[in-house]
Amino acid sequence: MHAHAAPLVLPAVRFAGVVRHFGAVRAVDGVDLAIAPGEFFAMLGPSGSGKTTCLRLIAGFEQPDDGHIEIFGETVEGLPPYRRAVNTVFQDYALFPHLSVGENVAYGLRVRGIGRADRDRMAREALAMVKLSGMETRRPAQLSGGQRQRVALARALVVRPKVLLLDEPLGALDLKLREEMQSELKGLQRALGLTFVFVTHDQSEALSMADRVAVFNEGRIVQVGPPEEVYERPATRFVARFVGSANVLEAREALALGAPARPSSLRPEKIVLLAPGAPVPEGAALVEARVTDVSYQGPVRRVSAVTGEGLALTAAVPATASGVMAGATVRLAVPAGAVRPMGGEQ
Amino acid sequence: MTRAPLSLKIAALAGLAFLHIPLLFILLYCFTTEEKSYAFPPPGFTLKWFGVVWGRADIWAAVGLSLKVASIATLLALVLGTLAAGALARARFFGREPISLLFVLPIALPGIVTGIALRQAFGLMEIPFSVWTIVLGHATFCIVVVYNNAVARLRRLSPSLIEASMDLGADAFQTFRLVVLPNIGTALLAGGMLAFALSFDEVIVTTFTAGQQSTLPIWMLSELIRPRQRPVTNVVAVLVILVTFLPILAAYYLTRHGEAVAGSGK
Incomplete structure (x- = not known):
């Protein structure tokens, strides 16, 4: 499947016919995808739709059973997570309970063999970026949910990934914090010019943050496009119902309302x-x-x-x-x- | 908070007394002048048995052997038990349940069965009895203790911690050293100490797997049959109490601190 014209820029992430099944369940069932560099990309769908598996395929926690995955042109099938220039903010944040906040953020630098002085400085800078200066010596258990989220963000960003993956980043936060983090994530993404890929089941979150939204259902992408397009012109009944619970009309019902006789x-x-x-x-x-x-x-x-x-x-x-x-x-x-x-x- | 009724208090005290008064008798008869039987009250008091113990090479050989066997068996159990726990804690594969049952079986099996089985196996394979046959015998149940502790802790460890470590660039070895080990460390310490204690006073399996060597428990058993110098056994028993009590106390304080840090976020 080749496009007629070569793309002007190399996609940050490209999926071609990617399949991943668990036993008889086809969690990801032939996904094609191209995420542009610097894009804020949302993968939206109900639970079990394959969106999280796609994120894990990019991170390297899952390997495809079929198809091809590239990150900035580099084939990544078979590469373990620690050899990929992508980092993840986990849904439960996955902060190391035995390390301080500063040590958590510096962890990626430590395993890369960066000296203590340098990694302490870089960790401090990363914590300042997420507005947590002075929290270095605290333990993750002493932080609130919102603060843990910021530590997880700083820990992922400090190693300068090419793509940042976020798994339901706002799922565990209350409404007010969620709105605050939404604009903050967006601002951070714009300031860093990084590619952000995030998974959510919340359509309002996807619509408000993303440059483009991919709607998943039953292991496939049913529609990709800017939020306005996905919302205004749902491609299928599923998208119409899942994104903003639209009324779905049969052809004759549309005709009765003065529109062309089509679903x-x-x-x-x-x-x-x-x-x-x-x-x-x-x-x-x-x-x-x-x-x-x-x-x-x-x-x-x-x-x-x-x-x-x-x-x-x-x-x-x-x-x-x-x-x-x-x-x-x-x-x-x-x-x-x-x-x-x-x-x-x- | 309600106060416990008097009858319950008396029952609790009686229970504690039943557990601890025999230990006091051990201590008391270290100092008796009567060496053939344990008469009460002791006819006189002396410190000479401590000198006798100090001078007897067979005691020190037995203590040394017991320490050596317990150390090697514990080390073996720590390595193999942790590896087994790592493999079985989370992975799903065919035959997982039977395998974990087979791991735990040696501790459920009466020691006498384990002992006979090992003796016959060593005999069939023509392996001469030595320190190493004792170590192997002890390792069968030491591994179970470490495995049980490690597997329980590993199951409590969030799988995303390991993924986060790999995601941040750590390979499997770094992840084990920097994330897994610190989080299961206290469980391994507890398992290791229990394994050491089990090995240190094991009699039954040792009887079947030892040749001419006698570990401390075997030495004590043979000493009880001899009619002379009985208080020597008591002195050794008191020394054993002292030596085992200190590490248990240390482990208690160490793990208490570790729990407070690791568990406070849960």
């Missing part, structure tokens, strides 16, 4: 709740539906409703909207262009 997706927040007597916007399709369920979600209410024809729709309407309760009949407008056709059948 399509419709984002809940695109559906407009019309006040009683309000005019239908230009070009929009009007649907009358009976509300079956309402859930309050802070800024919005998620309204589930069924039309007379049996079409079930979920709409996200402003939380301030009145008259929305189970059993009520509402008027919903679906603007032209909100119904997006999908290709795949998956």
Whole structure:
């Protein structure tokens, strides 16, 4: 499978037909992938979709059963983790409990035979970068979850990897810390110009941090693209449902809403709740539906409703909207262009 | 917190007394002037048995042999037991369960069976009895003790620690030395000490695997049959108590500290 034009830059990570199975389970089932240098790349999918195995294949903890993996043009099949210029931030941080914070960060330098004075200085600099100056002598057990995460980050970055791998980096943090770390990771990635590859099952995390998102399902990549594209134009039913829980419409249902007769997706927040007597916007399709369920979600209410024809729709309407309760009949407008056709059948 | 009822306190004290008063009698009869039987109260007190022990070459030979056997068997157990634990703690392979059972079997098996089996095996293979046959006999159960301690600790060790070490550039040997060993060190110390203690006072397997050599327990056993100079055995027993008590105390303080550091994050 060769592209017509040679790529302008060597991909940081390239997968060609990579397969990895565990017994009868095909955890990774023919993945092709090219991650550009300096890219913030997200691998998004439910658990068991193969995203973590792909990360472990890059790190070298797993070896492919078939296919080819390159890191900056270098073939890495058969190379152990300690011979690869990639480093990992582990989901449980994996800090060494018997070493101090400073010794943890200096560990990679120590096994490379760098002298104590140099590695102490470099560890100090790395800890300053993640805003943990002065914590060198603490034990990992004395740190909070957020601080441990930063130590893990400093420990991975201090050995200057070409690619940084992050396994569910924000999974164990509470909401406020998570938002803080999101912008910090993004800032760090931009400042260092490094390639970051991260695995997550949280679509909002993937959409907000990544330059590009690969959506995994059942060991395959079902869609790759910038967050806007993946969100706005889901390629398959799975992507539509998994990323932002879109409404999935059959061909005839799309046709009924004035769109081409093809399987399509419709984002809940695109559906407009019309006040009683309000005019239908230009070009929009009007649907009358009976509300079956309402859930309050802070800024919005998620309204589930069924039309007379049996079409079930979920709409996200402003939380301030009145008259929305189970059993009520509402008027919903679906603007032209909100119904997006999908290709795949998956 | 509720107070224990009086009956429970008395029972606890009685239990402790039952465990420790015999030890006091050992100490008491070190100093008796009566050498043929243990009469109570002792007819008189003397320090001469300490001098007798000091002068008897057979005692020192037995002590030396016991220390040598226990040291070699413990060392062997530390190396082989740790390797076996490393292989079986996490790996999944065909026959893993039977193999770990086979490892633990020697300690469950009565020593007399192990002893006879080894004696016959050595006989069939025409291996003459020596220090090394004793060491091999002891190693069968010493390995189990080290293995059990190491495997329990290894299973508690997060597998991502080993991956993190490899990820940061350490090869398998560096990972073992810098990450695995420090984290299982106290378990190995505890296992090693227990193995040493088991070997040091082993009688049954030794009886079957020793030739002319007599280890300290064998020497004591043969001494009890002799009617003269009985307090000499008591003096040796007290020395053994002193020698074994100190390392156990040291290990207790060492591991207590280690637990506090390694376990506080859990």
